[in-house]
Amino acid sequence: MTCAWFELLCRIPFSGLRLRLCRWHVAGCPRCRQVSDDGDALPPLLITAEQVPAGLDLRPAVKQGIDGLRPLPVSPAVVPLPARKSWPWAYAATMAALLVLGIWILTLDRHSSPRSKPSPIAAKPQTRLCSAKIGDRPARIILIQSQNPDRSIFWIARNNNRS
Amino acid sequence: MSMDDNRWIEKVLQGDQAAYESLVCTYQARLVAFLWNLLGCGEDARDAAQEVFIQAYIKLGQFDRSRSFKNWLFAIAYNRGVDLLRKKRSFRRFWQRESASGDPLAVEEAAGAIEDSPFWRPVLRKITPQERSVLALKYNEDCGAGEIADTLGCSESTVRVHLLNARRKLKKELHAAGFAARGKKPNSEEVT
Numbered sequence: 476m477t478c479a480w481f482e483l484l485c486r487i488p489f490s491g492l493r494l495r496l497c498r499w500h501v502a503g504c505p506r507c508r509q510v511s512d513d514g515d516a517l518p519p520l521l522i523t524a525e526q527v528p529a530g531l532d533l534r535p536a537v538k539q540g541i542d543g544l545r546p547l548p549v550s551p552a553v554v555p556l557p558a559r560k561s562w563p564w565a566y567a568a569t570m571a572a573l574l575v576l577g578i579w580i581l582t583l584d585r586h587s588s589p590r591s592k593p594s595p596i597a598a599k600p601q602t603r604l605c606s607a608k609i610g611d612r613p614a615r616i617i618l619i620q621s622q623n624p625d626r627s628i629f630w631i632a633r634n635n636n637r638s
Numbered sequence: 639m640s641m642d643d644n645r646w647i648e649k650v651l652q653g654d655q656a657a658y659e660s661l662v663c664t665y666q667a668r669l670v671a672f673l674w675n676l677l678g679c680g681e682d683a684r685d686a687a688q689e690v691f692i693q694a695y696i697k698l699g700q701f702d703r704s705r706s707f708k709n710w711l712f713a714i715a716y717n718r719g720v721d722l723l724r725k726k727r728s729f730r731r732f733w734q735r736e737s738a739s740g741d742p743l744a745v746e747e748a749a750g751a752i753e754d755s756p757f758w759r760p761v762l763r764k765i766t767p768q769e770r771s772v773l774a775l776k777y778n779e780d781c782g783a784g785e786i787a788d789t790l791g792c793s794e795s796t797v798r799v800h801l802l803n804a805r806r807k808l809k810k811e812l813h814a815a816g817f818a819a820r821g822k823k824p825n826s827e828e829v830t
Contacts, residue, residue: 494799524668
């Protein structure tokens, strides 16, 4: 059986993070390594070469496919690429970028907070209509929102409230 | 790598096309079994294996002979298998989109034609193609973590995680299905 840590890590919902953490754990956990190396009996679910029908012969089809073809010329001696060791740098770069982004957002937020910068609406003098009358009776005033900030539209309606 | 493989490869590269048949003969059943486990369909596995052998023949000149031919061949097969599964997924998505406006019966028929086979057990569906490949290489080909990593192009730790995860999922599924105690053998599907 695998250890409790592995079982716990397998419950992480994000597959990328899960694989990364599981890999990191398995690389350092002798118990999990042992379990993965053991050839524990597996129920016979997998198809084996013996189960492939004996009459199967791909040679005619392959021969037909490669007829007239030639293997590509032998490539010069293959020099294996050096093992990729760039991931610590990638992490460091990502972390640095996140840090810079965080500082930038905080600075931006401070500069643009409502206390430090008055809103354009507050800065402008506002037109207010306190009361209106139609004939001798007080009327209702309705302020209509205009798209033009320099213009205020008021709708004055007869007050039908008889109470 | 085995000396026999090396000898046959040398002959093929010298222009002896018939020598390639020996390599096909050696690996065909194992390759079809591997692809069958990966794709879940015998017909697809046979077609994919043919393509893999043809592709391997064309690229044989680029094969690094310090590596194992078997691992190289299985790596081509793995990439081809994953590619086919991706295409199948897009095809299924396409049909699902069509089903919103089209005839549902026609859609069902088309989807069934590419997907289902008697062998494709629901239990194996629960594990990812990578995990199925790791299991097939471990149990059928008796490969170690290093060899599997070389074939699949990933790290040994990743192979171990896939292996542990696959076993964990299978155990859970089999336990739920009551298979573990009985150890029932699957029905094999005829490829011919």
